[in-house]
Amino acid sequence: MNDHQNQLSRRKIIKFMVLGATVPLINSLVGQAQAAKASKEAMQYRDKPNGQEKCSNCMQFVPGETAEASGECKVVEGSISPQGWCIAYAKKS
Known part of the structure; x- marks a missing residue:
C-alpha cells in the first residue's frame, strides 16, 4: 500500500x-x-367523538391491533380509544 x-x-x-x-x-x-406527550386532561381528551371528529380519523392516531382496539396518539399520552376525541384533532387528508 x-x-x-x-x-x-x-x-x-x-x-x-x-x-x-x-x-x-x-x-x-x-x-x-x-x-x-401531553396529558389527557391538558388535551381535553374524552372517549366519545365530537360529531364526525374521532381519533380513528385523526392524523395523530396510531391504531391498535384491530379497528376496535385502543391505540396510541402522537400527541396525547396513554391508551387512546378509536372513538375518542381531543383538541389536537386533525382530520386525515
Missing part, C-alpha cells in the same frame, strides 16, 4: 468513528422528543 491509500483508509476510519459516536446521540434526542 502506498501513502495515498493509507491516508484514505485513516480518513474513512475517522469518519466512521465520528458517525458512530453521533448515532447514539441522535437516537437519544429522538427518544426524548417522542416521550414528551
